[in-house]
Amino acid sequence: xxTVPDPEDLTARxxxxxxxxxxxxxxxxxRATIRGIAETAGVSLGLVRHHFGSKEALxxxxxxxxxxxxxxxxxxxxxxxxxxxxxxxxxxPYQPYLARxxxxxxxxxxxxxxxxxGERWIAEADKSRTDPPDVDxxxxxALIAAMALSVTVLRRHVERGLGADLxxxxxxxxxxxxxxxxxxxxxxxxxxxxxxRKALDRGRNT
Amino acid sequence: xxTVPDPEDLTARxxxxxxxxxxxxxxxxxRATIRGIAETAGVSLGLVRHHFGSKEALxxxxxxxxxxxxxxxxxxxxxxxxxxxxxxxxxxPYQPYLARxxxxxxxxxxxxxxxxxGERWIAEADKSRTDPPDVDxxxxxALIAAMALSVTVLRRHVERGLGADLxxxxxxxxxxxxxxxxxxxxxxxxxxxxxxRKALDRGRNT
DNA sequence: GCCGTGACTATACATCGGTATAGTCTGCTT
DNA sequence: AAGCAGACTATACCGATGTATAGTCACGGC
Numbered sequence: 001x002x003t004v005p006d007p008e009d010l011t012a013r014x015x016x017x018x019x020x021x022x023x024x025x026x027x028x029x030x031r032a033t034i035r036g037i038a039e040t041a042g043v044s045l046g047l048v049r050h051h052f053g054s055k056e057a058l059x060x061x062x063x064x065x066x067x068x069x070x071x072x073x074x075x076x077x078x079x080x081x082x083x084x085x086x087x088x089x090x091x092x093p094y095q096p097y098l099a100r101x102x103x104x105x106x107x108x109x110x111x112x113x114x115x116x117x118g119e120r121w122i123a124e125a126d127k128s129r130t131d132p133p134d135v136d137x138x139x140x141x142a143l144i145a146a147m148a149l150s151v152t153v154l155r156r157h158v159e160r161g162l163g164a165d166l167x168x169x170x171x172x173x174x175x176x177x178x179x180x181x182x183x184x185x186x187x188x189x190x191x192x193x194x195x196x197r198k199a200l201d202r203g204r205n206t
Numbered sequence: 207x208x209t210v211p212d213p214e215d216l217t218a219r220x221x222x223x224x225x226x227x228x229x230x231x232x233x234x235x236x237r238a239t240i241r242g243i244a245e246t247a248g249v250s251l252g253l254v255r256h257h258f259g260s261k262e263a264l265x266x267x268x269x270x271x272x273x274x275x276x277x278x279x280x281x282x283x284x285x286x287x288x289x290x291x292x293x294x295x296x297x298x299p300y301q302p303y304l305a306r307x308x309x310x311x312x313x314x315x316x317x318x319x320x321x322x323x324g325e326r327w328i329a330e331a332d333k334s335r336t337d338p339p340d341v342d343x344x345x346x347x348a349l350i351a352a353m354a355l356s357v358t359v360l361r362r363h364v365e366r367g368l369g370a371d372l373x374x375x376x377x378x379x380x381x382x383x384x385x386x387x388x389x390x391x392x393x394x395x396x397x398x399x400x401x402x403r404k405a406l407d408r409g410r411n412t
Numbered sequence: 413g414c415c416g417t418g419a420c421t422a423t424a425c426a427t428c429g430g431t432a433t434a435g436t437c438t439g440c441t442t
Numbered sequence: 443a444a445g446c447a448g449a450c451t452a453t454a455c456c457g458a459t460g461t462a463t464a465g466t467c468a469c470g471g472c
Contacts, residue, residue: 012419012420028236030234030236030237031236033458033459034460035458035460043421044420044422045422045460046420046423046463049460049461049462050418050419054460055459055460055461102363103305103309103359104234105362108362108363108366111367115367129391134386135383135384135387138369139367139380139384140384142364142366142367142368142384143357143364143367143368143385144393145363145367146360146363147356147388149356150352150353150355150356150359151349153356154309154317154359156311157308157317157318157351157352158349158352160314160317160348161317161321161344161345161347161348161351162348162349163344173406176402177341177406178345178346178349180399180402181339181340181341181399182346182349183393183394183399184392184393184395184399185335186390186391187350187389187390188389188390189390190390192390193386193387193390196382197383197386200383218449218450239428240429240431241428249451250451250452251452252432252451252453253449253451255431256448256449256450257449260430261429261430261431
């Protein structure tokens, strides 16, 4: 799944890009070295430069590729909405790179697009909501996007907490069960929330 | 808030440690340089080594200090549970460092302790829950901890989404409002969750 | 058949940054 | 007064890594 390469793949350029995504995903951009990437791709140091020019440009190429992948996944998810719940399963091998991109500061457009998608979804759901929302749909979408991505970003910690390897089918099934339970039970009752809001209005912020 | 220094502070050692936490928080461990930290602390490169021995050891000292801070905050939060909702406000200036620690792979005990605390809280809440939980309290606590920390870890993205600066009181109030709304409304109905679980049981995992 | 272009390699270069060492100054103890 | 300890500085060292350059090889068009 999601490992289907572009037709243009198999080329050295594609191999380098894939190796870069793996290295950056595993070590982060700083610790990933062009030499290491070249070795993994089975090419010389110079060829990386020949194709991409600089380490920074290589990263940008990886980003573009990620965006491409996400767009394709988004189309797929439009057909089966439930499949999109589990980001670890969805992103597959590109998930570590995504996590780095989000935490090392260069994937803003990507996150924003996720917020866009969520916002439309939420606006739809608001129509059948009984109590009026206290805040705009976009803000809620941003928080929910962050929450959904937290599994990706804090994956190692979540794995420890669940006692399961999230690359395995069993681990992913477990994660889905946990998510279903948590997502279907509010952390706060409406009354508690209303009370906290009132306290906030009184100007007591902490 | 949370800026009250230890009595032992004001010493060069403390200044170096604080500078290190700021630099690592801002740039990450790799990109943070001992030279830069020394300059910020207003001391020489050599003094950093004199006090801490190595960059790695300096990081460990920062970790220990973070743990100390978290413990103190935890005691405070025990008195006023609601204050603990907002991790950005709670962690104050140490929040960027915490985010780095969590995403760059070295803060496992810290996360686990948060899961511990949450687990006890959830076990308590389970007593008054009508439907039986599908998964153990610890797994749910881990996911919820990750979700709660997502604001800290993806802070820049959340800020863009909310259109607010989370260091400002207004931004924090806005975040609180968003959290209260989202936390008090389940993302999935019990029926949807039950149905998804059934689909999972049929062995169709994706 | 030649030549040019682009994929690819080998190697040199320069900088950055962690580490190591030698030395200075201040203050305290005896 | 002597001397020792610890805080602190200046500077040298060296490996790692991104960047740059020169050169080789294969292939396709004129």
